[in-house]
Amino acid sequence: MEAMLYQKLDKGAVRCNLCAWHCVIQPGKRGVCRVRENRGGRLETLVYGKAASYAVDPIEKKPLYHFHPGSTAFSIATVGCNFRCNFCDNWVISQEEAITGEELPPELVVSEALSLRCSSISYTYTEPTIFFEYAFDTSRAAHRSGLFNTFVTNGYMTPEAIEAIHPYLDAATVDFKGSGDPAFYREYCGVPSPDPVFESLLAMKSKGMHIEITDLIVPWQGEIRGSFTKLVRWVVDNLGDETPFHILRFFPSYRYEGPGSTAEGLLEELWKMAKVEGLKYVYLGNVPGHRYENTYCPSCGKLVIGRIGFQVTSLRLKGSSCAHCGSRINVRV
Ligand code: SF4
Incomplete structure (x- = not known):
């Protein structure tokens, strides 16, 4: 599949503009990531799907x-x-x-x-x-x-x-x-x-x-x-x-x-x-x-989200606010 965000250069080379490497890739070669290849002057992604x-x-x-x-x-x-x-x-x-x-x-x-x-x-x-x-x-x-x-x-x-x-x-x-x-x-x-x-x-x-x-x-x-x-x-x-x-x-x-x-x-x-x-x-x-x-409310200091590892063990939120004192917490729910 043809890649997004690249430009064609002279002599069949391409420049990939997806990441900060900005790889210049010659025909038949791949970028630093090894999954984008120049095939005949066209940059292809090899890992789609x-x-x-x-x-x-x-x-x-x-x-x-x-x-x-x-x-x-x-x-x-x-x-x-x-x-x-x-x-x-x-x-x-x-x-x-x-x-x-x-x-x-x-x-x-x-x-x-x-x-x-x-x-x-x-x-x-x-x-x-x-x-x-x-x-x-x-x-x-x-x-x-x-x-x-x-x-x-x-x-x-x-x-x-x-x-x-x-x-x-x-x-x-x-x-x-x-x-x-x-x-x-x-x-x-x-x-x-x-x-x-x-x-x-x-x-x-x-x-x-x-x-x-x-x-x-x-x-x-x-x-x-x-x-x-x-x-x-x-x-x-x-x-x-x-x-x-x-x-x-x-x-x-x-x-x-x-x-x-x-x-x-x-x-x-x-x-x-x-x-x-x-x-x-x-x-x-x-x-x-x-x-x-754990997450503690920056205003009242009480526990608002308890965790052990990746598991949430308690949730004391009302919407995006602390359920104890009502202060806003930077959380998207
Ligand atoms: S490393 Fe891969 S994604 Fe990044 S510029 Fe090079 S070819 Fe593109």
Whole structure:
């Protein structure tokens, strides 16, 4: 299928404008993501309708804690990714060289989601930008059927991609690794700079999309506290102090060789630092049963959404307000 968002260059080359790599691809070659190929001067997506993974997940697994809490998301992914994180959790599909997957066209994704009583479709597990056409058509069909759409993304997109998908995209979890430290992105994710991620966030914000941020804290990321504080301040200043912010515990995976998982004490210290910087909704992820998985009302301090892992255990909301004191909570229900 012909790709969206590309331009033809001289001598049969094309430039892909879907993600911040802006790959220039010669005939017969593929882009960095390995799933977009120049066939005779025409850019083709190789993964349209080819689901390498699909499942029904709690929306909290994305993680989206402030977007229809307690609902379920039909979650899909294809092979391929535009990052090369050597600690990837989903490396089996993200770093797969072959084009594999089960035929699952957009209409079938939507009908499956409806029959399984999901409220949304989540484009996740690998970077959804690289299966854009599949996500785009599925999102449009999903909206027609009353389903929401959410991206779990590394944010390494172009403004054109956001402009195209935003009418159908209701929410995004934007994942930072190593607190957005440029050296970390270069060395461990294989991308030259995290700057496009920040630009994507500004574009999403301007479109009124619901945004949640994750930051994967890896034990070897260097000067953790400085990078972390810088990221939190950027979020407060540019996205607002009501932006849900998830501090994720790292567990060893893929090619990672080094110290084990992130110490819980460090995560708790960062949680406190984020609160001091003014963020109202800060969470710890991958620490099931921790009290920092819960949402507390910023006004009265009482529990409004209780969670254990990905399960919502209590909901004390009246619409989008705290059921105890009536203050507005930044939550979409
Ligand atoms: S989506 Fe793939 S082909 Fe397009 S710019 Fe990004 S990495 Fe390159």
